[in-house]
Amino acid sequence: MGSIADNMGVVTRRIQKATMAANRPADSVRLLAVSKRKPPEDLRAAAAAGQKAFGENYLQEAVEKMDALADLPDLEWHFIGPIQSNKTRDIAARFDWVHSVDRLKIARRLSDQRPDSLPPLNICLQVNVDNEDTKSGVALADIPALADAVLELPGLNLRGLMAIPDPDQPEASLRQSFRALADMLGRLRQAHPDAKGLDTLSMGMSGDLEIAIAEGATLVRVGTALFGARENPQQT
Template identity: 50%
Template sequence: MPSTEQNYQAVQQRLQQACRNHQRDPASVRLLAVSKTKPAAQVEAVYRLGQRAFGENYVQDGLEKITALAHLSDIEWHFIGPLQSNKSRLVAGHFHWVETVDRDKIARRLSEQRPDTMPDLNILVQVNISREAQKAGVLPEQALDFARTVAALPRLQLRGLMCIAEAEADQAVLAAQFAQMRTLFEQLQQEFPLVDTLSMGMSADLELAIACGSTEIRIGTDIFGARDYPDAPH
């Protein structure tokens, strides 16, 4: 079994090679290590390898790790799961980023509940680029208007867009969806100069996402190993 360190180095090499293949500066693509369900000790081990940005899907699981790793002052916590209204205060008070904002109610709650003592909460608008009925996210034609709503709220900083690729789509379909995401992202950048993040691509479509302009790749199992289910706290 490869070690976590070997896994992490392999993912970094793959990411850097994809950037070289598509004439991208590797520094322009952030790796988000998706640490959901994994223990704090394993997260810290990856931190010691140089990783700083970690993604959590479950509020309680994430909060336990944030508390346990509070001594790592430059670690960056991204909430990347579905966010229920009754958990928004916990996320607003502890995370640095929320990548799955797609409802006005949630955006307003995060704005109201972000402590004045903390920096603005970085927000990505989730786009349902594949238009799948079971998938969260605003529809592409709604993305820019909703992003403007987010940008106008206090204590939030609009940083960009995210999507989750269609699992069974072929490369041509994925490429078209990623291209549409990039177009939306570039339109948003023209209006909001601080927008700098296009989060799309995971292990299965890393290379294609980088070719299409992704600035953040989300990788979990390929770094940490298989997820610990089904008893992860939400």
């Protein structure tokens, strides 16, 4: 692979091309650099190339990077991994976004533990859009009730939905999965027209970002195409 700066350029052009092909505004899709298992210097290189938003899966690793990059105050930190109850306090205090809220208990803890000195925590509800037994997330049918409850929590700003569809399914099925997520966000907007958020579809990764953008993604999570393969991708 090329340098991280070169990779940033390639991915940015892919996003721009896909956005144009979908007849969407040029600034309607954001890039989230998925930096788990990558050293702080890689994130620093991406930041030097203009990247501000970084997604991390593991709390302790993320905190170490935050401390190492504290001289870059404009970075935006997104937690995108499974959430354990004993980790919510630090997640609530250190992150700007959480994409992986999949139960009300976790949402309540994040709300209660969000420091008063910080703005409400931006969150997405994680949807198990393909009903996979091995995936975290809420069934589509259960999203409206969970969203209703989360919108009442003062420490949170419900921004939208996140999903990780099976990347190995046929393209037609993948499109259907992305479309189902977009349709559900539309339903939530109709049900809650006064909600301040509900503007985010976090879906699409290195291999399928064009399809996700065509189906309405507003934020794509890209790691491998930016930073290269991880040495231990199966480690959790």
